[in-house]
Amino acid sequence: MSLPGRGLPVLLAAVVVLALLALPRLTADRRILTWALLILLYAALAQSWNLLSGFGGQVNLGHAAFFGLGAVITRSLWLSGTSLGVAIPAAVGAAAVAGLIVGAPTLRLYGPYFAIGTLAVAEILRITTGNFFPEVSTLPAPMLASYALAPRYYLALGVAALTMLVAWSLTRSRFGYGLAAVREDETVAEASGVRTFPHKLAAFVLSGALAGATGAVFGFYHVSFYPQFAFSPLWTFDALLITFLGGVGTLWGPVLGALVFLPLREILALQPQLIEVHPLIFGIVFILIVVALPGGFVEAWRALTADRRRQREGHPA
Amino acid sequence: MQNGVFGLLIGGLYGLGAVGLSLVFGVLTMLNVAHGELIMLGGYISVWLFVLWGVDPFVSALLAGPLLFLVGAALFQTLFRRLIAFREETKIKNSILIGFGLALVLQTLAIAAWEADERAVTPAYAGEVLRLGSVVVPFSRLAALLLAFLVLGGLHLFLTRTRLGTAIRATAEDEHGAALAGIPIGTTFLTAFALGSALAGVAGVLVSVSDAISPAIGLHWTLKALIVIVLGGMGNIFGTFVGGLFLGVTESMSGFLLGNAYREVVGLAMFLLVLSFRPQGLFTR
Numbered sequence: 001m002s003l004p005g006r007g008l009p010v011l012l013a014a015v016v017v018l019a020l021l022a023l024p025r026l027t028a029d030r031r032i033l034t035w036a037l038l039i040l041l042y043a044a045l046a047q048s049w050n051l052l053s054g055f056g057g058q059v060n061l062g063h064a065a066f067f068g069l070g071a072v073i074t075r076s077l078w079l080s081g082t083s084l085g086v087a088i089p090a091a092v093g094a095a096a097v098a099g100l101i102v103g104a105p106t107l108r109l110y111g112p113y114f115a116i117g118t119l120a121v122a123e124i125l126r127i128t129t130g131n132f133f134p135e136v137s138t139l140p141a142p143m144l145a146s147y148a149l150a151p152r153y154y155l156a157l158g159v160a161a162l163t164m165l166v167a168w169s170l171t172r173s174r175f176g177y178g179l180a181a182v183r184e185d186e187t188v189a190e191a192s193g194v195r196t197f198p199h200k201l202a203a204f205v206l207s208g209a210l211a212g213a214t215g216a217v218f219g220f221y222h223v224s225f226y227p228q229f230a231f232s233p234l235w236t237f238d239a240l241l242i243t244f245l246g247g248v249g250t251l252w253g254p255v256l257g258a259l260v261f262l263p264l265r266e267i268l269a270l271q272p273q274l275i276e277v278h279p280l281i282f283g284i285v286f287i288l289i290v291v292a293l294p295g296g297f298v299e300a301w302r303a304l305t306a307d308r309r310r311q312r313e314g315h316p317a
Numbered sequence: 318m319q320n321g322v323f324g325l326l327i328g329g330l331y332g333l334g335a336v337g338l339s340l341v342f343g344v345l346t347m348l349n350v351a352h353g354e355l356i357m358l359g360g361y362i363s364v365w366l367f368v369l370w371g372v373d374p375f376v377s378a379l380l381a382g383p384l385l386f387l388v389g390a391a392l393f394q395t396l397f398r399r400l401i402a403f404r405e406e407t408k409i410k411n412s413i414l415i416g417f418g419l420a421l422v423l424q425t426l427a428i429a430a431w432e433a434d435e436r437a438v439t440p441a442y443a444g445e446v447l448r449l450g451s452v453v454v455p456f457s458r459l460a461a462l463l464l465a466f467l468v469l470g471g472l473h474l475f476l477t478r479t480r481l482g483t484a485i486r487a488t489a490e491d492e493h494g495a496a497l498a499g500i501p502i503g504t505t506f507l508t509a510f511a512l513g514s515a516l517a518g519v520a521g522v523l524v525s526v527s528d529a530i531s532p533a534i535g536l537h538w539t540l541k542a543l544i545v546i547v548l549g550g551m552g553n554i555f556g557t558f559v560g561g562l563f564l565g566v567t568e569s570m571s572g573f574l575l576g577n578a579y580r581e582v583v584g585l586a587m588f589l590l591v592l593s594f595r596p597q598g599l600f601t602r
Contacts, residue, residue, distance in 0.1 A: 057410075059410050059413055059414065061350070061413070061417065102589075105589070105592060105593030105594075106589075106592055106593070109592065112342075112348045112409045112413060113547075113592055115348075115409075115410075115413050116348070116350075116543045116547070117588075117589060117592055119350070119540065119543070120540060120543070120544070120585045120588050120589060121585075121589070123536070123540055123581075123585060124582050124585045124586065124589075127578075127581050127582055128579075128582055131578045131579070186406075233536060237417065237421060240414070240417065244414075276425070276428060276429050277425060277429055279421055279424075279425045280421075280422055280425040280426060280429070282421070283418045283419070283420075283421035283422035283425065284418070284422060286414075286417075286418040286421075287396065287415055287418040287419060287422070290411060290414045290415055290418065291396065291399065291415065
């Protein structure tokens with residue numbers, strides 16, 4: 001009896017993965033490919049935040065720092081002639097090291113210190129980057145002439161898949177359970193033998209490195225941007241909003257969140273009278289979710305299906 | 318020397334900007350990261366009163382305080398009140414998240430209402446200075462520092478000499494104990510939060526005298542306030558003020574030595590160092 005129950009999601013997942021792999025061959029429409037790329041990019045960014053902050057419960061308000069490091073390092077190495085095969089790992093490595101440097105002191109502390117420490121780091125990097133690279137970074141003409149969307153898309157797909165894989169492994173590994181214990185109650189986790197600090201630090205480095213990889217995709221994909229923009233607190237906010245929309249600390253939350261967030265943002269951006277206030281709407285939505293529905297879509301869906309199941313089996317809700 | 322004086326003048330402002338946040342954290346264990354946006358609102362009150370009716374900013378401070386008190390009370394009732402029942406850790410975390418969203422909302426509202434330009438208040442006496450030997454002290458900034466001192470003195474008297482102030486301190490000490498002793502802790506929480514916002518409002522008015530006001534300054538001032546609080550020790554009001562002066566002087570000295578582009582970075586780096594080696598703050602015993 002369990003086969004149809006389990007077989008269907010696996011089949012569905014296989015179809016989705018194949019479709020994603022074949023997408024550039026199925027369509028030549030740049031708009032569709034760009035949409036898919038952006039959804040993958042935002043889902044990966046949100047999932048990388050979710051790894052530490054959702055699964056591990058440590059609120060990181062400086063996630064943009066890692067995204068920005070990945071973007072700017074990849075971009076400058078690549079434009080100065082380094083191959084992407086070197087530039088991207090270098091950027092990811094730098095983001096991981098940054099996670100180690102920031103996490104080692106602040107994750108030992110109790111209370112809000114970690115959150116405000118990360119906020120400060122992102123701001124330091126944003127200002128310093130603005131000082132170092134005040135000019136807008138635009139791809140030179142020969143690179144623009146040979147610009148192809150498909151390799152960028154596959155890179156985004158790869159990073160998103162890797163991030164999902166890491167998140168999936170957190171839901172069923174010893175390390176993931178340890179992290180969940182840290183989130184629920186640090187003192188109890190420590191008392192029952194979970195070494196909380198190494199768990200938090202490892203999750204932070206992993207989260208930072210994957211955010212760096214997402215930033216690397218952005219640095220490779222985007223034709224023209226101010227380097228400082230990659231460190232904007234807006235990246236952190238988008239990652240938070242997407243994760244909270246979908247469901248914090250859940251495997252599918254960031255994906256669902258990205259699938260809702262990007263079309264919604266596009267619709268709002270197309271209304272000329274709303275163009276200035278659309279961050280306002282997202283801000284309010286975010287606050288409402290934190291206050292009223294801390295579980296996001298995934299939680300709401302679970303509650304709904306649990307209700308149905310109870311009704312079907314004749315138990316009172 | 319001149320740099321040191323300017324540092325002290327701006328540092329007083331940092332202190333005042335941080336005291337409200339420190340009070341809220343000390344009493345409610347909530348960290349409102351939209352505090353800088355409340356400072357921004359205070360700044361705009363001063364800007365508009367000056368532009369529309371030529372109201373002196375030091376008079377506006379008397380108005381901005383009560384107005385932001387009401388804003389704070391409203392924010393507490395609608396958003397932060399429901400966090401009180403949570404465990405301490407959840408309370409801090411959720412208040413940070415709500416504040417993060419609130420910061421975005423207030424900033425966008427300010428852009429929609431008043432455009433993204435920078436504005437400043439320049440009363441007739443803005444250029445006048447006090448000369449002490451080779452050192453120049455602008456009057457308006459000196460007055461701002463004095464007002465900051467007065468407000469802090471008033472806050473100290475309120476917290477130590479009045480019934481409500483004592484109740485707030487008792488609640489900060491132990492909320493369950495305070496509740497058992499018959500203190501209406503709901504009211505003290507509300508008062509402390511609104512008072513913290515009012516302090517942000519007054520700080521914002523003083524910012525408008527010496528600095529530019531724009532919708533985007535919120536994060537800047539929140540970070541300053543957080544740095545100052547960490548330097549001075551969380552929830553310690555006088556430590557916070559000394560922390561502000563210290564940050565002001567350090568920044569202006571490093572701006573002088575390393576160039577203005579990095580003065581912000583020095584403050585933030587110092588903040589991380591203190592977090593790593595002396596998280597209880599520099600000025601606590």
